[in-house]
Amino acid sequence: MPTPIPTIAITTGEPAGIGPDITLMAAMRAWDAELVAIGDIDMLRERARLLNLPVSLTPYQPGPQARPHTPGHLSVLHTSVSATVIPGQLNPANAHYVLKTLDLAIEGCRTGSFQAMVTAPVQKSVINDAGIPFSGHTEYLAEKTGTEHVVMMLATDKLRVALATTHLPLKDVPAAITRESLERTLRILHAELTGKFGITRPKITVLGLNPHAGEGGHLGREEIEIITPLLEKLKNEGMQLAGPLPADTAFNPEQLANSDAYLAMYHDQGLPVLKFSRFGEAVNITLGLPIVRVSVDHGTALGLAGEGSAKAGSLITTIDLAGSIATCAPNFVPAGNA
Numbered sequence: 001m002p003t004p005i006p007t008i009a010i011t012t013g014e015p016a017g018i019g020p021d022i023t024l025m026a027a028m029r030a031w032d033a034e035l036v037a038i039g040d041i042d043m044l045r046e047r048a049r050l051l052n053l054p055v056s057l058t059p060y061q062p063g064p065q066a067r068p069h070t071p072g073h074l075s076v077l078h079t080s081v082s083a084t085v086i087p088g089q090l091n092p093a094n095a096h097y098v099l100k101t102l103d104l105a106i107e108g109c110r111t112g113s114f115q116a117m118v119t120a121p122v123q124k125s126v127i128n129d130a131g132i133p134f135s136g137h138t139e140y141l142a143e144k145t146g147t148e149h150v151v152m153m154l155a156t157d158k159l160r161v162a163l164a165t166t167h168l169p170l171k172d173v174p175a176a177i178t179r180e181s182l183e184r185t186l187r188i189l190h191a192e193l194t195g196k197f198g199i200t201r202p203k204i205t206v207l208g209l210n211p212h213a214g215e216g217g218h219l220g221r222e223e224i225e226i227i228t229p230l231l232e233k234l235k236n237e238g239m240q241l242a243g244p245l246p247a248d249t250a251f252n253p254e255q256l257a258n259s260d261a262y263l264a265m266y267h268d269q270g271l272p273v274l275k276f277s278r279f280g281e282a283v284n285i286t287l288g289l290p291i292v293r294v295s296v297d298h299g300t301a302l303g304l305a306g307e308g309s310a311k312a313g314s315l316i317t318t319i320d321l322a323g324s325i326a327t328c329a330p331n332f333v334p335a336g337n338a
């Protein structure tokens, strides 16, 4: 029996940004998966017209089996915007719409209608401007699926960078680096590198928090008091861990060759390295969730919306990865939240 192909939901993101554009661009390709865009079908039709993309949009009709995507067609699970969309112009009136697209995707993944969700970028600020506290998809998905601990990881074919903390003001980072939280992060990262990426004995390089990994305690004590004792414990269990290494020198060729993933202590410690190496071609995957969620590596690029100059490379890679995880590891349950 051939393996059934997955149905992948694509949330089209902030409607004034490039999410609709890149979704329509991805729809111009053939896929060995059924793609279902979630968003306002009239807004998507208008964007296709603006971009001169010959995509025919039809309301999503669930079938008994997923059908491979054919270029130039797109099924849309429709939900209406509240206010007319002008590309490039944010409107807090559409914040609830953006969250509704996420809720529909989560529900579809949980009920089995979708095997994965792929997210186009949202504008975190405009959701907050609408009076809804929102840090990011990562935290929203954790809350909505009742998952206590998740891990953000960005990946290219050469480098994976996971984060010990996500969207936090820098001043709150040290307090969030606790032994318990770091242990859960490392267990989830380790389990998912094996379960979703097929790496049998993953090698993880852990960065320090402070400059020079604390310089023997003279530039901070988190390495001595929290990170090192935890790494020793997990190494004694058989995990292959290096660190804590100074972040400024840890991405050297030898260490890169010896690492399946890096764990950075905070967002802007690890992600600039990855984005400098391959911005626009990486993916962002949320580890630890009971559903498959993969996202693009970039934001809403408001200035490019409706212009035709946004690149769909990261979304293409993201759909590919979501499809292969949904096909190869459909029942993978991550450790660390047990």
Ligand SMILES: NC(=O)C1=CN([C@@H]2O[C@H](COP(=O)(O)OP(=O)(O)OC[C@H]3O[C@@H](n4cnc5c(N)ncnc54)[C@H](O)[C@@H]3O)[C@@H](O)[C@H]2O)C=CC1
Pocket (backbone or CB within 6 Å): 018, 119, 120, 121, 122, 123, 124, 125, 137, 280, 295, 296, 297, 298, 299, 300, 301, 302, 303, 304, 309, 310, 311, 312
């Ligand atoms: N997964 C998500 O939902 C993400 C959302 N964001 C949100 O996006 C908003 C804007 O963030 P920024 O820091 O300005 O980052 P951004 O990625 O939107 O833009 C940074 C630069 O890259 C360019 N760029 C981005 N994506 C591109 C693409 N596909 N093709 C061509 N050029 C592209 C932009 O034009 C801009 O020059 C923020 O609200 C942020 O929170 C940022 C990252 C991820």
Ligand SMILES: NCC(=O)COP(=O)(O)O
Pocket (backbone or CB within 6 Å): 135, 136, 137, 138, 139, 271, 284, 295
């Ligand atoms: N820099 C990555 C990012 O901000 C994406 O966050 P999320 O919306 O995927 O949680």
